[in-house]
Amino acid sequence: MKAILTKKEDAAEGTMYTEFITEEEIKFAPGQFFRLSLINPIYTDNRGNSRFFGFINTPSQVKLAATITRNGPSAFKRSMFEALPGMEAEIDGINGNIVFSDDLDKVIVIVTGGIGVAPIMSLLRWENQESRGHKILLINSNTNRKRAIFLEELREYEHAIPNFKLEATMTQDPDWGGETRRIDADYLKEKINLGEDNMYYITGTPRFVPDMVKHLRGIGADPAKMKFEIFTGY
Numbered sequence: 001m002k003a004i005l006t007k008k009e010d011a012a013e014g015t016m017y018t019e020f021i022t023e024e025e026i027k028f029a030p031g032q033f034f035r036l037s038l039i040n041p042i043y044t045d046n047r048g049n050s051r052f053f054g055f056i057n058t059p060s061q062v063k064l065a066a067t068i069t070r071n072g073p074s075a076f077k078r079s080m081f082e083a084l085p086g087m088e089a090e091i092d093g094i095n096g097n098i099v100f101s102d103d104l105d106k107v108i109v110i111v112t113g114g115i116g117v118a119p120i121m122s123l124l125r126w127e128n129q130e131s132r133g134h135k136i137l138l139i140n141s142n143t144n145r146k147r148a149i150f151l152e153e154l155r156e157y158e159h160a161i162p163n164f165k166l167e168a169t170m171t172q173d174p175d176w177g178g179e180t181r182r183i184d185a186d187y188l189k190e191k192i193n194l195g196e197d198n199m200y201y202i203t204g205t206p207r208f209v210p211d212m213v214k215h216l217r218g219i220g221a222d223p224a225k226m227k228f229e230i231f232t233g234y
Contacts, residue, residue: 001026003036003065005087013146014071015115016081020089025062028055028094030126031119031201033229034065035093042082043075051076052093052231054119054203058126065091068149070115097227098123098201104133107196111183111212113141115231116204117149128160135163139191141183141208144173167191185215194220202228 007019020036028034037050053067069080098119100108112120117140127134142148148170157164169179169187181187192198200221202212209230217223 001091003089003091005083005085005089007085008083011068012149015068015147015149016071017068018066018080020065020067020091022063022065022091026059026065026091026094028059029096029099030055030058030122031098031100032094032096032122033119034067034091036065036067037090037092038076038079038083039088039090041076041079043078045075047074047076049076049079054096054122054229054231056118056121056125058122058129060129068115068118096229098203098229100127100132100134101199104135105197107135107137107193107198108201109192109198110136110138110201110203111188111216112138112202113183113204113208113212114143114147115149116208116229117154118231119203119229120201121150121153124154124157124161124164127164128157133163136161137165137167137192139167139169139183139188141169141171144170145176183212183215185218188212188215189219192219192221198225200226202226204231206230206232 001022001024003020003022006021009017011017033052033054035052041049057064057066154166158166170176171182202209209228
């Protein structure tokens, strides 16, 4: 479906927030992603004019596709960062399995890093809006606060969502008063109650996600209860 860029602004250091408005209603579940194809982009290369992005808005915003993207050297990213409101695009390919079930007895353990928080924001905003009652532990890693996307909003959810807990670590921020460790097996074992009935959602870069899956398996997490999305194209 046709989409028009209507808003763009800084979300964090090197990260841009964008909103695309569509004429047709978009049907998606919180946590899913979409393919964005630029029409007549400013720059082109052999990597193409399309990328996949996670929705950060909720399904109640039926003609909106909001997302975030990190800066990068590709023609697509350069076109996105230099685009002006009114730029035309196409949205399709809605998919993804990082969605919450209706089982409120399970604890949803989310492990994410950097840009991987995008689809998680849709899930948490929906949870906050609908008060569904899920038990959620979010383990979120960034290099520093300047690059930490939506950190203040995530902190607010610790008070707004009854069963939500945030564990944030900044691996290269000497002034951060909290955790500074990289996420590894020891870190995960300390933060996760393995005695609970957990589901594991892992989102992030092609390097981050396999490492987290390996660490989770190393501490005894059930691979059959893991879902993950890898964000590429930067």
